[in-house]
Amino acid sequence: MPKISEKGRLMPESPIRKLVPYAEQAHKDGKDVFYLNIGQPDIKTPTIAMDAVKVHSLDILAYTRSEGSENYRIKIADYYSENDINVSHDNIIVTTGGSEALLFAFGSIMDDDDEIIIPEPFYANYNGFSRASGVNIVPVISKIDDNFALPPIEEFEKLITDKTKAILICNPGNPTGYLYSKEEIQKLADLVIKHDLFLIADEVYREFVYDGIQHYSILQEPRLDDYAIVIDSVSKRYSMCGARIGYLVSKNKTVIATALKFAQARLSPPTLAQIASEAALATPKSYFEEVNTEYVQRRDALIKALEKIEGVKVAKPNGAFYCIAELPIKNSDDFAKWLLESFDYNNQTVMVAPAAGFYSTPGVGLNQIRIAYVLKEESLLRAVKILEEALKVYQD
Template sequence: MPKISAKGLNMPESPIRKLVPFAEEAHKQGKTVYYLNIGQPDIKTPEVALDAVKFHMLDILAYTRSEGSENYRIKIAEYYKRNDIEVTHNDIIVTTGGSEALLFAFGSIMDEDDEIIIPEPFYANYNGFSTASGVNVVPVISKIENNFALPPIEEFEKLITPKTKAILICNPGNPTGYLYSKEEIRQLAAVVKKHDLFLIADEVYREFVYDGISHFSILQEAGLEDHAIVIDSVSKRYSMCGARIGYLVSKNPEVIKTALKFAQARLSPPTLAQIASEAALQTPQSYFDDVKEEYVKRRNILIEGLEKIEGVKVAKPNGAFYCIAELPVKNSDDFARWLLESFHYNNNTVMVAPAAGFYSTPGVGLNQIRIAYVLNEESLKLCIKILEEALKVYRD
């Protein structure tokens, strides 16, 4: 039999999706499964975006430019300007989701066996993108005890080698919900300038920051123009995960020129999805105000509920819609599977994401889970009760 590639064999499973077969089997058994494992908001997509596709006037569904339609990129630049980020449409490449933007960034700035430093826990697919690109992740661990704040900057400097090409952060963070402060961004900026590295920021949750705190983009930091690469997406901002539209943004013309070659190789981003995403830019601020208010309510219900469960430790997020909870279990993979296979509370159970998959350091995060608070308030309250009752009877 022909052999599978080493790269394919090393490709990690998604901790978010790998338990789906067990959830499907739980459904067949008649259980109601509440999905806390995936960041699929139940917030409605703006009507203006859906209407743009519904009532489009196209006769031919043709390719667009490889970097995305010029009109859409101009409007994206205007969106950034409203958020005090000065870029032009020539600094933007539209991609098939933020995932492709990350792959383009990795391909543009790193070669095989180069290294990228990432504070962990981090979005699990960073491991997958690194494996696909032949790049080595060098983790620096952030801790639940201080809410997953940026590790001391000295810890980053200790890890820098001749193979180090970039530092990658998610701000606000998936899976932690941590929002980096302006001071933390400036510490990172100083390090990448000192060592001539790139700083990549995944800012797809920019709109979702709470408690009166403001988001500070790496594109707002003066003197970082040659170093900064932003990854962005419409998926969570407008609850348009299925559109698969993202973008890579950089003021470094060589980065854009190089990334464009990768964009040309895959021809163009999807046309109808660009139409929807361009229309979504008309979404009024009131939409985001309402969504943020809803997420704050959900966050508070979740965090307060989890804190009342004996043996559970949880970090309070200031952004996005995720949190990491530490459970009184030895292995959250086993616990998550057991919840689906063997447990129910009044015929209800939950699906969570084991957090070890959000680390690249072996053996770390084994007793942690990521929870996405994307369900309504009553569902979240029930989920907390399910977890509480499950932990009373679960045995490692």
């Protein structure tokens, strides 16, 4: 029998999606499952975006430009300008989701066996993107006791080798919800300039920041024009995960020209999804104000409830809609399966994301889970109650 590739064999499973068969079986067994495992907002997509697809006047669903339609990119640049980020439409390539933007970035700046430093825990698919690109992740661990703040710059610097090509952050963070401060961004700027590295920032949760704190983009740091690459997406901002539209943004003309070649190889981003995403840019700011108010209420209720459970430690997020909780267990992978296969509380159970998959360091995060607070407050509190009861009877 022909063999699959070593790259394919080593491609990691998604810690978010690998438990889906267990959840489906739990549902077939008659259990109600509260899904805390995936960042699929229950917030309605702006009507203006949905209507744009319904009323389009296209006769042919044709290719668009490989970098995305010019009119859409001009409007994206206007969006950034409204957020005090000065870029031109020529600095933007529209991609099939933020995932493709990151793959284009990796392909444009790194070769096989090059290294990228990432604070962990990090978005689990960074492991997959790196494996697919032949790139090695070099992790620097952030800690729950520090609320997952940026590790000391000295920890980054001692990991830099002649193979290091970039540092990658997610801001605000998935899975931690941590929001990097302007001072932390400037420390990273000093470091990448000193060592001639790229700084990649996944900023897809930019609109979701709380407690009066302002988001500071790496594109706002003037010293980083040649070093900064931003990954962005409509998925979470407008609750349009299924549109699969993202962007790669950089003022470095060589980066954009190189990424464009990858974009040309896959022809173009989806046409109807660009129509919806362009329309979504007209969403009023009141939409985000209402959504942020909702997420703050959910966050506060969730954190308060989790902190009441004996043996549970939780970091308080300042952005996005995730948190990491440390549980009094040995292996959250086993615990997550047990919740779906063997436990119910009044015929209800929960699906969580084991946090070890958000690390690349073996053996780290085994007793942690990621919770996405994308359910209504009442459902979140019910889910936490189920977790509390489960921990009373679970045995490692």
